[in-house]
Amino acid sequence: MRLQTGPFVFRINSPLPKVAESLHLLYDAFPLAEPDAFADFHVRIRISSGLRRVLRPQSIFDLDGIEPFKPLPGKQAFALLEWGMNWCIYSHAHQFLIIHGAVLEKHGRAILLPAPSGSGKSTLCAALMCRGWRLLSDELILIDPETAEIHSLCRPVSLKNRSIDVMRAFAPDALITAPIPDTSKGTVAHMRPSATSFAGIQDHALPWRVVFPRYREHSATQISPLSRADTFMRLVDNAFNYTLLGTLGFRTLARVIDRVQGLDAEYSALDDIIARLDALVAAEVAR
Amino acid sequence: MSLPACLLIETLLAPERAPVLTMAEWETLIGQARASQLLIRLATLLREQSLLQDIPPAPRRHLESSLRLHQRQLQAVRWEVEHLMLAFRQAEIPLVLLKGAAYAVAELPPGRCRMFSDFDVLVRRDQLERIETILMMHGWSSADQNEYDQRYYRTWMHELPPMRHILRQSVIDVHHNLIPDTARLRPDPERLLAASVPCAHRPEVRVLCGKDMILHSAVHLFHDGEFDHALRDLFDIRDLVAHFITDEDRWRALIARAEELKLSQPLHYALRYLQRTLRVNIPHAVHTVLRRNEPGKLGVGVQDSVFGRGLLPKHGSCDDRLSGLARTALYIRGHALRMPPRLLLPHLLRKALMRSNLLADPAAPRRQEPLAGAATSTAGRPRRP
Known part of the structure; x- marks a missing residue:
């Protein structure tokens, strides 16, 4: 999904139904960016794989494969996405x-x-x-x-x-x-x-x-x-x-x-x- | 199986292509550059060739933003080096900078387009204790390490545990050699220190001589742990070789120095992948001399496949079926080079358990809590990205 929020376009990728649900609820009035518009940030929120998935599921945020945060418990995925999107802006958008x-x-x-x-x-x-x-x-x-x-x-x-x-x-x-x-x-x-x-x-x-x-x-x-x-x-x-x-x-x-x-x-x-x-x-x- | 193509490498080798890229290509390019810490190099190159104003505004904002970040770091580095100088002067030990900090202070080509996070310095082993004490008096401490890490560093590594300044947050790694004591290669740090040279604009600060800088960079890339900034480091080596090795005599001197320090193998690797990945022209005679460091034909094939993939940006667009396997192989190799199996296995097991959060590890991940201590960037250096 390519979401336009003010000056930035986020391409958000997540397999988690809870994240999709919250995005839909909070962002459904937002314009989707044109498919050929430049997306500033490719972000992803997913659940860790392997043993942890069963024992203690964790959500992981990444921007182009870079994981700036420690994983959080699986249930906090949407909060982590919001924080991650803030991080993308304040650590990259030095035009402001x-x-x-x-x-x-x-x-x-x-x-x-x-x-x-x-x-x-x-x-x-x-x-x-x-x-x-x-x-x-x-x-x-x-x-x-x-x-x-x-x-x-x-x-x-x-x-x-x-x-x-x-x-x-x-x-x-x-x-x-x-x-x-x-x-x-x-x-x-x-x-x-x-x-x-x-x-x-x-x-x-x-x-x-x-x-x-x-x-x-x-x-x-x-x-x-x-x-x-x-x-x-x-x-x-x-x-x-x-x-x-x-x-x-x-x-x-x-x-x-x-x-x-x-x-x-x-x-x-x-x-x-x-x-x-x-x-x-x-x-x-x-x- | 041939390696996946990489838009970033192509663009860095031929920046004049950049203005005609499509938006989709720009997204891939910026993503690859971020993942491999080469965004500043890309931006610097485009600026140097006066191409920046031809780039569409949306991606250009990211390039310009990275240039601002870099500009600020160069300024912060000069300031921090003055603080370091105070401590080293008091200890009466020469300040010899390595890697990123050295490139920046000596104003060498890689320094114009790269960030770094830690100040690496080299001292004699018998000076370790004194410099550690004096650095602590000046506000640096290795407080955020657990006991296991402390012991691991002090027993097996070629450096003290990283020391962080309590106010300015700068991190210093004090080295007494280029690679761990447990590694197979054993360059002699005394010789490196003896050949070090003063920086042109700040003579009290020293850096390794050009040849040693190239060799250190090669050792670091191919014999020291993980391969995560591999492509950035390879571009650094390319810059250093182009800057220092300008004629046949200097090539001969470089090879001789590598033999003297017993670092021919890393030099061979570096030159091989400069040629294969970045298409740098290496004189034929040089290859002939270094070729005895090659494994057999089959070995070379596997080696090219693994290093070749490891050198590509860690970004979905550069991955193929073998990329994951290559990265795992490089991770294990990196550790295997550092220590013998009886140390390696327990260490890797411990790290794996920690990463699974199955073992308590209060300190190891240096990553931040989301938005923790959000503002207050008044510290001397930009926040670790």
Whole structure:
């Protein structure tokens, strides 16, 4: 299968029915690439052969025969595929400055949510998407060095542990895959991008705010501005290939900093922080 | 049975063909190049011949991306070598780089188009202890090894267990010879060190002389373990031979040096497959001298079939019925060359069990957890791919 996800074409090969099922559920609105289009990555997900298949089945990911990860238990095949596809992008696509984080857009303004795992970034990202923000990406922020625009990947949002139930309650209509327990990140499930997000996959967006989310139980929503230098350095901390790009990385990030305001956001109630961000963007549009 | 054709080798030997390839061919080509770590060579070659702008944008992005990665590594290497220099200066031991690091710092042709993951250095055996201690003081340690690996390295190998820097993550392999003590070949490291030469732009850093570099590369390819970067290494040897062996006198000197170091057999293999796989012209007289290293006629046939397949990219498009068998044969051969059977069998059994996850092995696979420690690439070197 040749799948077009934003700027990349993946040729995905897997004999596993579970993987096919999840792909169908999450990606069925994606365009299939033209058969003669160039596929950037030939990836495969399969179950190990031989004795292990019987004793302890393992799923193996490979790109052109290169296996970058240790095998995972057989049941985690789809999660491994998603991680593997991310790896393909962040370790090869140096035409972009790539930052670990989510990015969403409303009224032509993009909010970047750079954050390490466990900060509640994906939960907030999924919730914003369910309330009308367009998802560009949940894991990888792709910044074009030429234009400082962010390109959309529009891949499924990966939800972990408690956030799976939180999102089920928050958006009962959203499509979420069956949870995969006991991965290195706990239980993982994937949420399908919204129709709006699919529809806008070709539209790049300019960065407008950089929000560093921090979930803290029972806290009141608190949004405080950050200095430009702090915002810059925190983006560097979350970047995959900032040093690799050298001067180009610095220049690209400097262009981003010129456009954005950095914000620290502590929250516990999703509806509340979404209302605050909606108000921010509405005020900006009204100006 | 003839060998499968290989688009990558054809394109690297005649890059002017590249602009007319179809998209399907580009996918195969990029895949083969990735699998054999030759993407940077392909990109460098196309750039050197001003062909890069004629390549369709989709594959070109991958080529340009690999050039960025390489550019960054060259910069990081220079920085890391300065750190190494501090440690070696303190130990009062000359820093002699081998392989990838040597090509990069001495600015030799293979260095312009290749990545490497570990810094290989050569010291005298009686200097091992001191340099290990001083490297530890400078932040390198061999912490992520289990006891079996530690003992295996220290008892049988020609190098210390790999040492990783706690902050910059760079890895150093400290060698006291080119091949394990248990191997049949025994080059004399003192002679290699004595003939080492300063780098033109960084005279305090030394590398092996040209002839020894070729011989080391040949030993490494044909007598040292697995065959996984075989094609890349063969291209390196081609570059080195073209750079250093420019006339008949130098050919004679190379052969003499091989005899002196008892490395005629690896040299014979290297030149044979330069000619067969990469169609390099080797003077007839050279072959005549080296031919006594050949097995019988039948042996040569099997040897060509096995090495020939092992040298092709490990990619589905280059495989035929015999490829799997050839790779298994090379894997066993690689180990058999390193140690006698009484060591080899238990070792291979242990490795096989570990790979089946039937034996606990906390450290051996250097592969990463998916997305573990995802960002923070502020370390001095690009993440291991």
